[in-house]
Amino acid sequence: MTEPEPATSGTFVSYDAPDRRRWLAEAVRAVEADANRSADTHLHQFPLDPAWSVDLYLKDESVHPTGSLKHRLARSLFLYALVNGWVTEGTTVIEASSGSTAVSEAYFARLLGLPFVAVMPRTTSPEKIALIEFHGGRCHFVDEPGRVYAEARRLADETGGHYMDQFTYAERATDWRGNNNIAVSIFEQMALERHPVPSWVVVGAGTGGTSATIGRYVRYRCHPTRVLVTDPESSAFFGAYAAQDPSYTVPGSSRIEGIGRPRVEPSFVPGVVDAMLSVPDAASVAAARWCTAVTGRSAGGSTGTALWGAVRMLAEMRARGEAGSVVTLLCDGGERYAHTYYDDAWVAAQGLDVAACTATLERFAATGEWVEPQL
Incomplete structure (x- = not known):
């Protein structure tokens, strides 16, 4: 394995790109416009x-x-993930959810043209499953409710996507x-x-x-x-x-x-x-x-x-x-x-x-x- 050459004084390293920032600006505008409407x-x-x-x-x-309190949360979570650089163009968004958050996140994912997967208990109501699919999301079921967290992380790692993790970020994504x-x-x-x-x-x-x-x-x-x-x-x-x-x-x-x-x-x-x-x-x-x-x-x-x-x-x-x-x-x-x-x-x-x-x-x-x- 070739060792990287040491950085010299005055060298810049950047992973940013103009196309990525343009996509981000348009994504934030689209999410904010939803709130404005x-x-x-x-x-x-x-x-x-x-x-x-x-x-x-x-x-x-x-x-x-999207018919629930979780619309506010989903909007905040998407904005938080966007400005942190976790979600970019083409990112598969994955969430562990019993239903309503997934419905709302599916809506915002489709708004941004992103794939969305909801990991949820098999006992989730059929009405919520239908709404997630209506908004373009895909449902991934687990038999044990406590498995949703690990399964969502596994899918994110497997697809190179982003696990939104509402249970961790709900309290910090909202101002x-x-x-x-x-x-x-x-x-x-x-x-x-x-x-x-x-x-x-x-x-x-x-x-x-x-x-x-x-x-x-x-x-x-x-x-x-x-x-x-x-x-x-x-x-x-x-x-x-x-x-x-x-x-x-x-x-x-x-x-x-x-x-x-x-x-x-x-x-x-x-x-x-x-x-x-x-x-x-x-x-x-x-x-x-x-x-x-x-x-x-x-x-x-x-x-x-x-x-x-x-x-x-x-x-x-x-x-x-x-x-x-x-x-x-x-x-x-x-x-x-x-x-x-x-x-x-x-x-x-x-x-x-x-x-x-x-x-x-x-x-x-x-x-x-x-x-x-x-x-």
């Missing part, structure tokens, strides 16, 4: 007794071009200080409400990126707002938070797609989370269905998980005589879960007591009182 998502007031001193709001992220992130949008839209600074913002944890963005923003802006993270069954986030042990894991996978993970993801920042609540899957499904029935806006399971926590928090505020507002997210539409959360046969096969949880929600709506269901 899209109006901000709506903030809906949830119908509650107007005589109450507490208000509930739903930030409707289902109206993004938490501003730049039209979801926290800025919420506070701007709340400005004329009777309780304009929310007492609580309630979100679920999938990557941990949303809670990190909102938690950092409220601290940066010195708002008194607190962040509640709701976690479904078979997820590691709640147990890790309670034990203060980031190595905490759980076996299996969450039935609530989009949130809940078998390990604590690198993007989860517990220091900006003020409280956590473990939510039974039956409650998540019941709250999603209840939201759809009461508001007419179809909601997915992760929305149900967060809504359950938001309603419970409102009940506690009322019981303490507090006035204020609570904001949560409508993460994606329920039409993606027609074969699961909205299928009575699937719910029964899972052994979920949705009726008991629905009764708790209906009692709250009628009286403002919270009675924990016996499951």
